[in-house]
Amino acid sequence: MVVRRGKSRSRGRFQTDLANARLHMLLKACPDPVLIKDAEGFWYRMNQAAQRLFAIHSPQSSKLSPEEARQRYPHLAESFVCNRQEDEHAWQAHQTLSEQVVFWGPEQTPQRLQVQRTPYYYPDGSRWCLVITATPAASPPSQGSLHQSLFELEMIMEATDTAVWQFDAGQHLLRANHIAWHWMGYPASTPPEVPNTCLLFQSNPWQIGFQEALRSQQTTRTSIETWPLASGALLEVEVDRIPYRHGSTLAGIVVLARDITAYRETARALADSEERYRTILNEIQDGYFEVDLAGNLRFFNPALSTILGYTAQELAGLNYRAYTNEDQTQLLYQSFHSVYRSRHSAMTEWQIIRKDGTPRYVNATVSLILNADDQPAGFRGLVRDITDHKQAELELRYLAHHDPLTALPNRSQFIAEIQSAIAESQDHQQSFALLFVDLDRFKNVNDTLGHPAGDQLLQQVADTLKKVIRQKDMVARTGGDEFAVLLRPMTRAEDLSAIAARILEQLQKPWHIAGQEFRCPGSIGIALYPHDGSDPDTLLKHADVAMYRAKNLGGNRFVLYNATMNRQSSDYVLLESDLNQALKxxxxxxxxxxxxxxxxxxxxxxxxxxxxxxxxxxxxxxxxxxxxxxxxxxxxxxxxxxxxxxxxxxxxxxxxxxxxxxxxxxxxxxxxxxxxxxxxxxxxxxxxxxxxxxxxxxxxxxxxxxxxxxxxxxxxxxxxxxxxxxxxxxxxxxxxxxxxxxxxxxxxxxxxxxxxxxxxxxxxxxxxxxxxxxxxxxxxxxxxxxxxxxxxxxxxxxxxxxxxxxxxxxxxxxxxxxxxxxxxxx
Structure with a gap:
């Protein structure tokens, strides 16, 4: 079959589903027991006839390993179904192998079966699957009359869905059943000697197989050949050539042929479907997984191994708890349980731990796996590593609330902290203080040493302020060379004065930047809650006014806000209004x-x-x-x-x-x-x-x-x-x-x-x-x-x-x- 490249994924998925549906219908319709194993010997498909033969009333909901099959069905442990040695013979032979076995059924009654093992391979020669069929074997001839035997033989030949020919040692046709006559293009009443020169008998596959059977006088089992019919159609058939003797003399050859054209087409479609499925899973960057209800991995693609950092051998059968930390285990369980109850797909996000201990963020679209009885059997899904996106999101969230230069909280975060302090103070009848700190000579640093030196100074000031304040207090950079400090709670005036004096003392010490030493003291304005304001904006405004008052007094000092300072602030407001009017x-x-x-x-x-x-x-x-x-x-x-x-x-x-x-x-x-x-x-x-x-x-x-x-x-x-x-x-x-x-x-x-x-x-x-x-x-x-x-x-x-x-x-x-x-x- 030619695989057409360049088709869309939707078409590939449709063809895969179609092939699977055809295989399901053929298996269901097939009257003979059929069991399919994969290349590792796992059972993964059987029809209802096989279930009845093997006394399996509830078929497995997922693939079974050979060991699991023996444990689950001990009555089959010694039967041909679990004979891995014969399975391997078929794989090695690269052709169908047939054997007669005695199988003890559920009623402890023996059955003689003709068992055939047919191997199938991928286009690259690797193993795909092994199809095992079982049909009743012919019983030894009874001691009846010759007439009765012939009658029974004719009945058997007409009842089977296999084409049957009987030839003597001279290659003359003795008899054929109705299917054989149809393939040759003659009515069933045609004399046997007429069709000896028909198209089918003259074809190379027929001649080669027949001559080999005459030469070797050995039974040739399940040779797969392509035969031309009289109608012009080509059939793929599974052929048995069985020599028979009169005493020690070759008497003739019986040829049995079963039409496997539809089966082979289905098998090829299934192989193509499996190949496309495997190719897609191997090439996508997202990890694919299938787990049982307990969370044990049953199937996965290479991308999942890459995401989790395990080899394929290490990952097989691994439970999700092995790569999920304790905090995330409950979250993941709840997500899967929600999919189990609703039977609807869901997206979940959690943190995994790679084999090397590295945490990574992933999200997954999870859906339920249902068995043949429409019951939950596990989960499947696609996993995507979103660590870079998550880290960028966390970084943006951090930057939204922190100053990138000093790593201190920014103005918006500081205002939120003031609101929290107000709520806490109202609950406990406490007070807190807000300090506005501004550097007195920062512009000189930028002008003389440049902005990089100014940035270094701001970073050193930030580190200094964090060391001066108490552990429960907070310092933020509100803009430029301005910092704000929240002291909570603040019940004693002497404590407030001591902290403000300590800040001024540290700021007045020499700073060493770019190989130079200089001084850059600060001015501090202080506002108290609730005395100087009951909301963040008012408190910040009054602390700012007090800070400018400290600057006007020469700097390097702290000033507590009082209402008289508002008059000077009002002058600035009026000046701004007048300037705007002057512009207009x-x-x-x-x-x-x-x-x-x-x-x-x-x-x-x-x-x-x-x-x-x-x-x-x-x-x-x-x-x-x-x-x-x-x-x-x-x-x-x-x-x-x-x-x-x-x-x-x-x-x-x-x-x-x-x-x-x-x-x-x-x-x-x-x-x-x-x-x-x-x-x-x-x-x-x-x-x-x-x-x-x-x-x-x-x-x-x-x-x-x-x-x-x-x-x-x-x-x-x-x-x-x-x-x-x-x-x-x-x-x-x-x-x-x-x-x-x-x-x-x-x-x-x-x-x-x-x-x-x-x-x-x-x-x-x-x-x-x-x-x-x-x-x-x-x-x-x-x-x-x-x-x-x-x-x-x-x-x-x-x-x-x-x-x-x-x-x-x-x-x-x-x-x-x-x-x-x-x-x-x-």
């Missing part, structure tokens, strides 16, 4: 401070500086609202308005032909880190019509160093667009020289603190000179800011800096006033 009403305006070339007297460029103009006309200086805008995040929309207005005004000036080389626009650290910064700037340039060459982006050293990789990428993108890049406040940081050669800087701005002291301090003058020489060597421009006197301008010129910005030339001016200034310097 576009109350932010720009003033522009000229940058002058002191050698030529021409305008080099201008720097755009934001002012907040309230509705009453008063101006709020940047230092009064920019820090809060940074802290609250409002600097992002404010900065976008400022950038858009500066570009619009620059485009307008250039359209008028004003002598303006470029406009410098500041980006704060928070603005610079926003993900859509580049897209926002490109859109503003396109909308306003401002050429990128007229814009200079100013960033501080600290902003540039927060994320060096990002800084490099975004600055290169700005330069590719045509914009200039100025590094503001140069000389105040500690890390920029390392990356200065990589940053696409077009100008350096000398901080005004050095300019103010250039006349009086040798070190300041040396720094200014070094920066100017560095800029000249790098091929970038240098701008000095904050010049207020003629002497300062002269000193800067002497040192080689000609582009100067400061009150000496002009204060920041509104746009219309700057136009007059530009006209004057045309």
């Amino acid at each position: 009403q576009r109350q932010f305006i720009l003033h522009y401070q000229p940058q002058m070339n002191s050698q030529t007297g021409q305008i080099y460029g201008v720097e755009a500086l934001v002012r907040w103009q309230r509705p009453n006309g008063s101006l709020v200086p940047p230092n009064d609202f920019i820090p809060f805008a940074e802290h609250s995040g409002l600097i992002i929309p404010i900065g976008q308005q400022v950038f858009a207005e500066a570009c619009r005004q620059t485009a307008q000036w250039q359209a008028k032909g004003r002598p303006l080389h470029k406009v410098a626009i500041n980006l704060s650290a928070r603005q610079f880190q926003q993900p859509d910064l580049q897209a926002m700037i490109m859109q503003i340039l396109e909308t306003t019509g401002c050429p990128p060459q007229a814009v200079e982006i100013e960033i501080t050293e600290s902003a540039a160093m927060e994320n060096v990789a990002y800084t490099l990428r975004i600055l290169k993108a700005f330069r590719d667009m045509g914009m200039s890049i100025a590094l503001d406040d140069f000389g105040t940081g500690f890390s920029s020289l390392r990356y200065l050669k990589e940053f696409p800087i077009t100008s350096l701005k000398i901080d005004q603190s050095f300019v103010h002291d250039v006349l009086y301090e040798t070190k300041s003058r040396a720094i200014v000179k070094t920066v100017i020489e560095l800029a000249n060597n790098l091929g970038v421009a240098v701008i000095a800011e904050g010049a207020e006197t003629q002497e300062q301008v002269n000193a800067l010129q002497d040192l080689g800096c000609s582009v100067i910005q400061g009150y000496y030339f002009s204060r920041p001016l509104p746009a219309d006033a700057l136009e007059h200034f530009m006209n004057r310097y045309r």
